[in-house]
Amino acid sequence: MCSVINRVKPVQRALALGLRLRTSTEGLSCTAADSRRFCPGVRAVLEPLQASSRRCCSSMASTKGLFFRQLYELESITYTYLLADTETKEAVIIDPVLETIDRDLKLIHELGLSLKVAVNTHCHADHITSTGQMKKRLVGLKSAISKFSGASADIQLSEGDKIKFGKQYLTVRETPGHTDGCVTLVLADQSMAFTGDALLIRGCGRTDFQQGCAEKLYQSIHEKIFTLPDMCLIYPAHDYLGRTASTVGEERKFNPRLTKNLEEFVNIMNNLNLPKPKKIDISVPANLVCGVYEV
Secondary structure, three states, rough: OOOOOOOOOHHHOOEEEOOOOEEEOOOOOOOOOHOOOOOOEEEOOEEEEEOOOOHHHHHOOOOOOOEEEEEEOOOEEEEEEEEEEEEOOEEEEEEEEEHHHHHHHHHHHHHOOOOEEEOOOOOOOOEEEOOHHHHOOOOEEEEEEOOOOOOOEEEEEEEOOEEEOOEEEEEEEEOOOOOOOOEEEOOOOOOEEEEEOOEOOEEEOOOOOOOHHHHHHHHHHHHHHHOOOEEEEEEEOOOOOOOOEHHHHHHHHHHOOOOOOOHHHHHHHOOOOOOOOOOOHHHHHHHHHOOOOOO
């Protein structure tokens, strides 16, 4: 659950993109010839996504041997990320949502992937995670979340931990402020960062509940995310305007909240006056027990 500067009409929400795909072994690239075709991708309803090749190229990492897809859940406007090693087929999934568990598992099965870890960037307030249910359906799957989240999981994550899948791995950076248990997951070559609700595209997570602290969030983003390379792609847990990715350089330069000094940032965050998340009373208790809470 995150804050946004302006509320969006439902029809605009439906325009949010559902997928970004990249796999080097299949030889996918954006060439001049590609400009006459759709870039790899689908909408939330699995229809072809029309986009310019330049835009497609700018939002994909170039890590050798990495398979990557960005998936979308319409109701909570949540992005789920699936990453895999193209050689070993070992995979991880980030922020999976209960409502799309069948879709996600079907895709994993179709692609012949071996899902090793299902990780949540924090204890979500706007949806129930599917990690607990996934564990019931995939033998050997481990759940992961920050040790500061207060939630149960097989793996309690700390600063500097590595989540390995084949020859690839994600490094944990603790980025509290939205909640105490927020983490950002950074790909080994620092070409991609999955920021959860801490850093959004031209925004950030709200800080008015679940141990929220504007000062902590400001420090986390500036010290743990803005210190990544300018071209590192930012993949947030949500975006309400249909944007799928940004970069560290863009956010450092254009984010309307985080370009302010600390005092101005705190003032902005303390005066958002946002409504309570609709599902917080069922989502948080469920997510504290890995999404297997009976509701």
